Amino acid sequence: MGSELLSNLLWPVAALLALGASFGALLGFAAVKFKTEGNPVVDQVNALLPQTQCGQCSYPGCRPYAEAIVAGESINKCPPGGEATIHALADLLNLEPLPLDAEHGIEQANTVAYIREDECIGCTKCIQACPVDAILGAAKLMHTIIASECTGCDLCVEPCPVDCIDMIELPTTLQNWSWPLPHQPSIIATDKLHGNAV
Amino acid sequence: MIAEFASLLLATVLVNNFVLVQFLGLCPFMGVSNKVETAMGMSMATAFVLTLASGCSYLTYHFILVPLNLEYLRTISFILVIAAVVQFTELLIRKASPLLHRVLGVFLPLITTNCAVLGVALLNINKAHTFIESLWYGFGAALGFALVLILFSAMRERLAAADVPPIFEGPAIGMIAAGLISLAFMGFAGLV
Helix, strand or coil: CHHHHHHHHHHHHHHHHHHHHHHHHHHHHHHHHCCCCCCHHHHHHHHHCCCCCCCCCCCCCHHHHHHHHHCCCCCCCCCCCHHHHHHHHHHHHCCCCCCCCHHHCCCCCCEEEEECCCCCCCCCHHHHHCCCCCEECCCCCCCEECCCCCCCCCCCCCCCCCCCEEEEECCCCCCCCCCCCCCCCCCCCCCCCCCCCC | CHHHHHHHHHHHHHHCCCCCCCCCCHHHHHHCCCCHHHHHHHHHHHHHHHHHHHHHHHHHHHHHHCCCCCHHHHHHHHHHHHHHHHHHHHHHHHHHCHHHHHHHHHHCHHHHHCHHHHHHHHHHHHCCCCHHHHHHHHHHHHHHHHHHHHHHHHHHHHHHHCCCCHHHCCHHHHHHHHHHHHHHHHCCCCCC
8 A cells, every 4th residue: 555655656756857857958958059148139229329429328338228228228318319210229129119208318410529729728628528539639739530430429518628619510411311201190090081090 | 641631730720720719829819919020920939839849748648658657647747848848949039039039028938828839739639649640730720820810910900000999999909809800710610
């Protein structure tokens, strides 16, 4: 009687344990085999951000913001990218596009910084502020901006003690002109013949 | 032989559709049917899991449980098999398509609790299917699930823009629509 009970109990437990252990081993093997390095979605998000490194999103740069987006941060905090970036991100991540969050700034035309060189005193403060190293110059010597490197982030304007930095709007050329976006109604209304759009 | 397999497929996809006729797997049917792309990803993941899980549970039943006279343990061991297969699928998807992994989110591990998966495994035993038939039955069930899920998600995309009376908005109109396609699928009864 006792041995019967034991075998009735022992075999099921042993079988389930063996089954669980073998699946565990298989999964452990698969986890090592299909290991992923880092998070590739971050790279894709980062590629869509404008790389101005301006910090207007309250993150120290575009890559940290990309990591935050993948972790669940909202996608509408990038004024330099504007609506186009938000739509691209929404497409990539399968989210609803949101209007730009005005708290972090508004979308502006592309600009480039310009130093009025005879007023510059050579304090190097703007060099330290520039996130992309687009300002050339040394202490007590006049500084200048490499226009092709400047992302127009505004960060050098604030530190300048003599206010000699202007943000100049980039002229539209054949290289940077793009079709204007069509006016978009808020809802595609093929199914709404009449009535209030929700 | 071929006719037999074709009729088995037709029966699982249309006549005994797991979602609309047998009412199994309703949670992903309502949960991931908001967008067609997501629905397609979910269908593929579920198809993979269903086929693999029905094969694995057949092997587990006939080579472990039957020799040990432990047939009564089939439900719990099938759940174990399914959980392992789903975990494996998740690892695979994370490697192959990180975006799909992100979009499916919590619904991917929730395939474990998709009753259609366990249902197929248990029905395979009840109907005394062979190994090949089990795989085929699982695949047919997955195909039916995919068909219904994609059809329904396309409908829900239209519904999102439609002029629905306020009290029926959102899930309510989704449920009504699901009921109507279910009625339509009842029309396939007697086809095979």
